[in-house]
Amino acid sequence: MNDPESLFFPETAARRPLLIAGPCSAETEEQLLTTARALAAAGVGIFRAGVWKPRTKPGGFEGVGARGLAWLARVKAQTGMRTATEVATASHVRAALRAGIDLLWIGARTSANPFAVQEIADALAGTDTPVLVKNPLSPDLELWIGAIERLRNAGLRRIAAVHRGFTTCEATLYRNAPQWSVPIELHRRMPELPLLCDPSHIGGQRELVAPLCQQAMDLGFDGLMIEAHCRPAEAWSDSAQQLTPEALDGVLRGLTIRDRNPENEHLAQLRAEIDRADDELLALLARRMEIARRIGRFKRLHAMPVLQPARYDELLARRASEAVRLRMDPAFIRTLLRAVHGESVRQQLEEDRP
Known part of the structure; x- marks a missing residue:
């Protein structure tokens, strides 16, 4: 530059x-x-x-x-x-x-x-x-x-x-x-x-x-x-x-x-792309949690239980199979989804409190 x-x-x-x-x-x-x-x-x-x-x-x-x-x-x-x-x-x-x-x-x-x-x-x-x-x-x-x-x-x-x-x-x-x-x-x-x-x-x-x-x-x-x-x-x-x-x-x-050499600058640019992806990931997670809270309100209104195991099992199986196509470890995806699901349940329970 x-x-x-x-x-x-x-x-x-x-x-x-x-x-x-x-x-x-x-x-x-x-x-x-x-x-x-x-x-x-x-x-x-x-x-x-x-x-x-x-x-x-x-x-x-x-x-x-x-x-x-x-x-x-x-x-x-x-x-x-x-x-x-x-x-x-x-x-x-x-x-x-x-x-x-x-x-x-x-x-x-x-x-x-x-x-x-x-x-x-x-x-x-x-x-x-x-x-x-x-x-x-x-x-x-x-x-x-x-x-x-x-x-x-x-x-x-x-x-x-x-x-x-x-x-x-x-x-x-x-x-x-x-x-x-x-x-x-x-x-x-x-x-x-x-x-x-x-x-x-x-x-x-x-x-x-x-x-x-x-x-x-x-x-x-x-x-x-x-x-x-x-x-x-x-x-x-x-x-x-x-x-x-x-x-x-x-x-x-x-x-x-x-130092401004091309290799360092290229690495910095790649790291910036990682930062952007992380920002987008956090924004998507925030959006998902908002949807989870809305689901919680719907379940409360219709007297439905927060936890629905069949839906959760189906979600894990489907996403784990997609992970292979996306060149990711299915075990990693299952661990990630368990954490996301746990937070979603917590958010729905928060909605259920008076």
């Missing part, structure tokens, strides 16, 4: 991974400057903050707007850090460029809209502005690539992708399911494109940021885009996923940066 530090800002190329950090939202000038000073002291070179906040539903905090750009200018003047903010319209682009913002990113909701991306690309045509493109909300690789290609067609060359996870209806550990196979395939299709990870939005909880950062580094990502706030508990948006600058420094110091 390319090193996006040298691609974007050659004078910061000494540090790997590229680190972009700052609060989810610009709230006040004091909040921005306090956070920025602490991050600069920790060696962060690019400061991020959203001034326009596209929200899923109306009524939430939607950002301070263009006045926050002046605060970012003061951050740059006082700390020497580069500055970055999200844009969703051509007017956002023009305002950010007038304010001297160094780097722009296109968020997940915007990257899913080809009309919006094209409007941004047209507004950036003729500039050399670095742009980050976050993945769309859905795991649609073609849509993600299409957004990148629209920017390239407008003449932009300093482009990187940001993996921030995908919305899913299944219950998972994460706010947004990583589905690492999608950015891995993006890298295979566009190997020259720098790839960053946004562990804050994938995890949704600050406790998950560190392990997700390490996973990204193990997979050979070029950098990280992490949310950090001087007082996370008081943040006006996404407070649960933001770190203090001090905590972020600890996460970075704890990272293991591995």
Whole structure:
């Protein structure tokens, strides 16, 4: 992969991974400057903050707007850090460029809209502005690539992708399911494109940021885009996923940066596929248990016993015979199904309690 530090800002190329950090939202000038000073002291070179906040539903905090750009200018003047903010319209682009913002990113909701991306690309045509493109909300690789290609067609060359996870209806550990196979395939299709990870939005909880950062580094990502706030508990948006600058420094110091040889990278990709399969397996088990609880309610309503041995024996025999065709040990499948059945019975009994 390319090193996006040298691609974007050659004078910061000494540090790997590229680190972009700052609060989810610009709230006040004091909040921005306090956070920025602490991050600069920790060696962060690019400061991020959203001034326009596209929200899923109306009524939430939607950002301070263009006045926050002046605060970012003061951050740059006082700390020497580069500055970055999200844009969703051509007017956002023009305002950010007038304010001297160094780097722009296109968020997940915007990257899913080809009309919006094209409007941004047209507004950036003729500039050399670095742009980050976050993945769309859905795991649609073609849509993600299409957004990148629209920017390239407008003449932009300093482009990187940001993996921030995908919305899913299944219950998972994460706010947004990583589905690492999608950015891995993006890298295979566009190997020259720098790839960053946004562990804050994938995890949704600050406790998950560190392990997700390490996973990204193990997979050979070029950098990280992490949310950090001087007082996370008081943040006006996404407070649960933001770190203090001090905590972020600890996460970075704890990272293991591995050699980037093709064999290691391939192994990391295979492990990521295992992680994805495990996530899917847990989601399927959760779905199965929900069905078991519904069966429990049905049995209780019709005065039926929870345990039905004939059905259980038939299930074990059928699945064990299928295991051979699927190149698995029937004994393993029987052991697995016994455990799953035991948990299903427990769930049904829980439903039977008043």
